[in-house]
Amino acid sequence: MVCTNTPGNFTCSSNCSSGFSEVAGICTDIEYPVISPGCPSPSATSTDPGQPYATVTYIPPDATDNSGFVTETSSHDPGDVFSIGDTVVTYTFTDPEGLVADCNFTVTVFDVEPPVPTCPSDVTQNTDAGLPTASVTWTAAIATDNSGLTPTSSATHTSGDNFVIGSTNVTYTFQDDSSNTAECTFTITVDDVEPPVPTCPSDVIQNTDAGLPTASVTWTAAIATDNSGLTPTSSATHTSGDNFAIGSTNVTYTFQDDSSNTAECTFTITVDDMEPPVPTCPSDVTQNTDAGLPTASITWTAAIATDNSGLTPTSSATHTSGDNYAIGSTNVTYTFQDDSSNSAECTFTVTVDDVEPPVPTCPSDVTQNTDAGLPTASITWTAAIATDNSGLTPTSSATHTSGDNFAIGSTNVTYTFQDDRSNTADCTFTINVDGKTKSSNNTWNLQYPPVRVTSHKTLM
The missing domain is CATH 2.60.40.10 (Immunoglobulins)
Known part of the structure; x- marks a missing residue:
């Protein structure tokens, strides 16, 4: 130390450099290191893609010291990785005297990367038997996150739920600890391959309408139910009240549901013709x-x-x-x-x-002398006969009988014939009895007056 004594003033000055203080004749460093150009400002950045950290670079602080010597220590270095959240970076500068200057700044790493979900594949499944729905199960969606933590999840549906016919989107939503969200969606398609269940009326048997070759037949229309719960549309080959020809005709109803599944039922209409010609x-x-x-x-x-x-x-x-x-x-x-x-x-x-009379045949006329000593003659003949177109033998009657005695003269004998249809016919022949005796000179003496022979007519 150097002291100067002048009148009225006594001063001493140190021989130490600036920033040093002389203590007991020794220059002691009393000046803290100086950080220059200053501590970095707080910084914020997002995580590296797919990572739970960010690689952060910055211009590190520096420090000078009056001593010319500074020792630097730091919690981090530029290019270090910083975890999600706030990290305080500390730089410490120490001079040889042990004087310390600190620099603290905050590095904030934001996680703005959403979870990465994996949904199950789309599911196609038929309706449960007889139902308009299907109970569908699947393996739950999962998600990974760059944070390394398992995101929370929620879903619009749960495995095992009943799903209606058609397509339904199932969405899973995942959220990480930084409130980043992501969704994945898969589709459940429920196919209705179950046809309607038709009920046809019973077979119908009906007679033809009077005088017609047809019958007008009526029936209660067929119906159908469907697992969808909706009423199927229907069409038919015939309409109740139509005229049906003699014989059997199949009437078919076709039902179709909203999924184009079809089913048929058939009943038979039999038209009987019971009407005679x-x-x-x-x-x-x-x-x-x-x-x-x-x-x-x-x-x-x-x-x-x-x-x-x-x-x-x-x-x-x-x-x-x-x-x-x-x-x-x-x-x-x-x-x-x-x-x-x-x-x-x-x-x-x-x-x-039969109006045709019999055809009679009478014997020929007979001429005979009286029997000896008698005024008569016993005359025989073959009876008259008759044929008839009927083929049957007509009945007959006669005015005389063969063997009768006939008086001198001419006598008509008439046969009458009748067939089964009462047609009659007569035939007549004449018997002549001569009343003469022979004289000695071989001449005949007439004893009785002659009898006149008349003609006769056969009745037809």
Whole structure:
């Protein structure tokens, strides 16, 4: 130390450099290190992609000291990685005297990176049997986060829930500790492959409407239920009240649900034709036997028939036009049958009249002398006979009998014949009894007046 004593003033000055203080003759450093250009300002940055930290660079602080020597220590260095959150970075500068200057600044690392979710694949599943839904299960979505921590999660649906027909998005939402969120979505598709369940009316059996080849048939429409709970649309091959032809016709209802699943049900309408044909027979026929025959060949216009079916029935007959018919009445029956085996008959009568009388044959006239000593003669002959077109032997009667005694003169003997139809015919022959005796000169003496022979007429 250097002291100067001047009048009225005594001063001393140190020989130490600036920043030093002399203590007991020794220069002691009393000046703290000086940080220059100053402590860095607080900084904020986001994490490195996919990492729970950020690599932070900065211009580190520096310090000078009057001593010319500074020792630096720090909690971090530029390029270090900093975890998410606030980190205080401290720089300490110490001079040889142990004087310390600190520099503190904060590095804030923000996590702005959302979680990375992984959703299950889309799910397609059929409805549960008979239901409009499907119970669908899946493995829950997961998520990773750059923070290394497991994000919290929530979901719009839970595995095992019932899902309606169609497509439903299931969304998982994940949130990390920095409130960054991310979502993933997968789709659950519930297919309805279950067809409607139809109920058809029972089969219908009905007769044709009177006089028609059809029947107007009504029924209660078929219905159907569907697992969707909705009423299926329907169409049908026929409509209640339609006219149905004779025979069997299938009526089919087709139902379709909103998923285009279809189902059919069928019932049968049977139209029976119980209506017989309507025949028309010719009028009764009356005809005489053909000449000299016991029959008559008779013709007629065949019977006809109409049928409600509109078809011509088949026919058969007991006789054929042009047949020969015996004397008397014969029923001719036509039988008609339609395609449904309904039959009907009509009958007319053919009457053959026999108006032809018997044909008699009388014996020839007989001429005979009286029996000896008698005024009569006993005369015999072969009986008259008759034929008849009927083929039967007519009955006969006669005015005389073979072997009768006949008086002198002429006597007509008449045979009358009658057939079964009461037609009669006569034939007559004459018996002549001569009343003469032979004289000695071989001449005849007439004993009785002659009898005149008259002609006779045969009744036909």
